[in-house]
Amino acid sequence: MTELAKACMCLPIAFIQQKDAFVPHAVQGLEQGRNLFVVNGKWVAPYTPAVYRGYPFAVTEGEDDQLHLCIDMDSGLVGAGEGFDQPFFDDAGEAAQPVKDALNFLQQIHRNRAVTKRVCAALAAEDLFQPWPLKVQTADGERNIEGLFRIDEARLNSLDPDALHRVHAAGGLPVAYCQLLSMSHVQTLGLIQRKLAEVKNRMPEMSDQIDVDGILQRHKSSEPEQTLEPIENDNVVNIAADEGDFDLSAFVNPKQND
Template identity: 35%
Template sequence: MTEWIALSRTRHTDSHFLPRQGYAFAADRQVTPILLAELGKLLPHYPLGFVQQGDQFQPVALLGLSGPNRYLHPDGRWMADYVPAGLRGYPFTLANAEDNQQVLCIDHDHIQEEPNDSVSEALFDDEGSLSQRVQQTLDFLQQCESNRQLTIRACQTLGELGLIEPWPLQIGRGEDQTPLQVQGLFRINEKALNALEPTAFADLRKHGALALAYAQLFSLNQLHQLIEREKFHARQQPAQSPNGNLDSLFGEDDDLSFDFGD
């Protein structure tokens, strides 16, 4: 389990960190939270849905059905042209402190008290400010957090209007196997969406919820991608070398830009 440590100018002035190398940290994730701002980038690659947290819903991209993350190659590379924003800030994250202020945290396993190889980087510069790389990550995480608040409000609107329903997802596995049943997912009730009164429909558009609703519905076309990925991983053996035909699956969207437009 990840142990998050709040960065401190006094405690970590001379400390270094190991930048993320690939996405092995996300190997066990079957879903990952998404943002309104990245819907257009997600749609070509991921089926989208919702999960329930308490009395709230959260939009997610589906990464696996019967097992762990199927968008991850064994060597840690991401097998899609676009990596969800929520994964790109690692090994850093924003967390709420006791005074409800957000603080920048780092995975404890990525801290080095002294540099011992050419890979590690400084957390702070000579003047005691965040290093350029860390400041860039903080800016990215703050922009993501701002959009996350908009995403939460959009989900609240969908929930209040009764447009989110349980998703009894079943995946066929051949004639001699029972279908795979995926539990805990929710989807948009398309019939209820189409039956909305004009004022309620306008309220959806106002809060960005309409785009989220349609994105989830349109993304169902990508379920076949995830199913094919399940089959691919099932065929792989640990001793096999990577298939050269996989090169087209690996994306280069590995930066910390918040420009999710075309």
């Protein structure tokens, strides 16, 4: 939950229903298998999600309810020989300091997720989640993206004092407003997708060497001054024609991020 305030400034946030719980995720693409914030193997968004910063390490909860440190041995970041000079253990057989630092970082992420789960449960108890069916408009027509949820702003604004107090006491208001604030960034995804398609059509050999950050900066400088007025329809994303089925990738293969 603590990173939502930073993530919502540049990434669209949606909730996904997993079993009986709602979980926030960053929306990072508009088609299957492609993360629009990864270019040439580099993460280009101003904020890097914590789960990526901990890679190639991760923690998982075992049957003993203890956290276990896991390592992706296929990441290319772990190995023996030249270039791999940082040991996992020191001379005393204890975990080396970088490993301890990684574990502490991932344990904090795990604790934050538990807090976020409780906050989302409080939001769900007040029926504050509603479907967010995005529509992707292409030259071939309109395609629907389903399975995402957003905060029901109208219901949030109409909560009675007791319900509003419950949401506030649970820490739900910052989460709700961060998600609502982030929704405009879906249009950024559409912009990147459209610009990538335009460049690919003109220069196919350059499609993997596109400066997304430069595209966004030039677009921003060419646009009239933006206001805080809501966009006309935050459920519609306009992009250029593209092939394949559209999907939303809550995560990408972290191996693409250095």
